[in-house]
Amino acid sequence: MDKLVIIDGNSIANRAFYALPLLSNSSGLHTNAVFGFTTMLLRLIEEQKPTHFLVAFDAGKITFRHKDYKEYKGGRTKTPPELSEQFPLIKELLRAFRIPQFELEGYEADDIIGTLTRLADEKGEEVLVVSGDKDMLQLASNHVTIALTRKGISDVELYNPEEIKERYGLVPLQIIDLKGLMGDSSDNIPGIPGVGEKTALKMLLEYGSVEEVLSHASELKGKMKEKVEQHAQDAIMSKELATIFREVPMSSEWDSFQYPGIDPQALRAFYRKLEFKSLLEKMEPAGEGEDSLGQAEEKLAFIAVTEDSLAELTESLGDSAALHVEVIGENPHQADIVGLSFFASDKCWYLPFELLLSEGGAGIKSWLADETKKKQLFDSHKARLALAWKGTPLAGVNFDCLLAAYLLDPTESTLTLNGMAYKHALPAIRADEDVFGKGAKFRLPELAALSEHLCRKADTIRRAVPVLEQELDKSEMRDLFFELELPLAGVLSEMEMKGIKVDASGLRLFGEELSKQLEGMMKRIYEHAGLEFNINSPKQLGEILFEKLGLPAYKKTKTGYSTDAEVLERLAPYHDIIAEILNYRQIAKLQSTYVEGLLKEVREETGKVHTYYRQTIAATGRLSSQFPNLQNIPIRLEEGRKIRKVFVPSKPGWQILAADYSQIELRVLAHISQDDNLKEAFLQNMDIHTKTAMDVFGVAADQVDSNMRRQAKAVNFGIVYGISDYGLSQNLGITRKEAATFIEQYFAVFQGVRKYMDDIVLEARQNGYVTTLLQRRRYLPEITASNFNIRSFAERTAMNTPIQGTAADIIKLAMVQMSQRLQQDKLQSRMLLQVHDELVFEVPEDELEIMERIVPEVMAGALKLDVPLRADVNYGLTWYETK
């Protein structure tokens, strides 16, 4: 017995879209309607077991209905882009399910379905129609059942003629009369005003059809009679509009709707693309010996190396191998290493770390340290650090999958080996969490499981390398990868291993001073408040300030009153406690984060801190710094700046030398925007904020006062961040209108900058991404969002990322070049820190002169722009003194 299931594609897509929250995959593609559609298909296949299947779509904006009634579907809000972008995906989904689809220019899905059900009636074939639209009920017959979605999407209610009779007291065709009388606001079908479902049903029970109701209008009473007589024409037209056209010219070859079942390979690939992980897992698992795409996979040998097989591994390593180092812990400067795995000579090997350290491991150890033996890893930076601390140096890394995956999508939040395998359709491997457990439950599994898991990692790296390399080529990031990021990873390791010396006793002394200050402050705050409370608790502080003391609450957070510095500063005139709290906050921050926090990171043995620069975190290409973060050491306020006094050279007689780029972001902007005025300003080496003030306020240089310069500076910041009048007004404490005037003034004199801002947003919309000078890429899927806030955010990011990202490219270049230069010139000076636009070195006395010359020269010459780059250099006995 054949069974045809027909889905009203547009209706179900709409239902799914509005029933589910706006899901999206990691690249920002919205997927909720596709997901809902998929669950609907799966359910129908399982429950209905169709032999024939079809999804019908509307085609063309104008249907024949519009000829008769221009306002048809007029009041309807247009399809949001978040939904319309999902239709191509739904069509792709259907191809993977191998479900035929049909649409015909000028007709709605209804009409196609109406025609097919008529043909089925004539043939006596069984049909199920799935829709969210009640109109469909008119098609019900002995052979045709209608499934209407109820709440959400997964729930459907089946209607055959008997059930329609039961529910409405009507035969299916009378559904048209029902709608003729009551109308349908969603399709802008008028009906008779004042007639709802109840009245319409009552009328139809008595008279049977719209025509009969109208001819008996005189029998109705009062208002109703008037309305019906007045809107008789509307009712007739509404009935026509609601009537599904069942004579669409289509050659219905019943066999062409035959349903052959899903295409598992295509469906897996589709699920993976949309990141429907749960659905992917529910699919029949790929057969034994198949990879996740269902392709046959060659058998791999996993070898857990023992003392006896050490020699065999050593021989097998050869000139190149994929290598994985299993590091336990977040901080690679104090991490344990479980072991190493290799893919070499077509085999996978697992080497427990103790064996590497044993006598027989010497050959492997020297292979690891041999620059000429090439290694491919996932996160070579972390591996190199962890290994170095254990006395087993690593060299010769010629590919890093983590770095490649980061460049390919720097906003990817789960840059893990197993996420990468998934994303690039490599054989799936288990998640670490699965194998090891997490948090307190962390346990190493027994050798067999451990060695298989780690071997699979090496195997995954081996497979990923050519795939990622090709992707890098495709995105024109080969040079960025091989010439910049990969060498930089080595440079960073050197800096981090070297570490920077901290005067711990000086820091402790400073901490004691702070403690005394804090004690006094707390006492005074408690006195003002009239009771003791935890000042560090925003909740308790809020209660004291806004309830007990009755101060005005300007701002709220998700959980209660906001007590941030901006709020407190506005409250300062009302109560003396406020100034005390602001002071307390400042000192408490210094104490907890910069004294106690930093002291915890100082190594007993060396008196140094070893930060961990992370190369794959920031979406713009910047570095970030952890354990401790040395990129946010205080400088703006003098009390905090004193912290810098404890960063000292590691050897007596040496000094700290620091060089920072002057206005690198605005110089980058001048270059990429090619704004004549901005370029000229830098070519003349002008003070850029003063120059901006002159142009924006239209005054001469000697007319610019400090307030004008301050405002101009804020405008320049705003430009770099992707300006909005609102943001600038907040920053300067002026009205939005005034801010808008500033911006307008700015763009009037820096027209090239305005053009850049406009163009880059268009470019982002066109390509879906923006790039830096060195082709670093950032995808901005939200640039097409219909939500103003989300879209605006993406637009500002489109403006900011090429600027911030190019500046990051440049200082990274300078670091690689500087490291080479130190080596070439055989200097003892060492690079220690990078703080986004600043490089910090320690320098022996006799190299001060040359370093003072070289460092700014290398930094300024790192990349040739159409405006000069400039770096200012200073040195002194501590970091504090490099000002």
Place this chain on the structure above:
DNA sequence: AGTTTCACG
């Protein structure tokens, strides 16, 4: 684990 606050460029 999530929120708030604040340190830096």
Place this chain on the structure above:
DNA sequence: ACGTACGTGAAACTG
């Protein structure tokens, strides 16, 4: 009208 300035990490508190 809408109502956020861009990019990070650490500490403390709070569920």
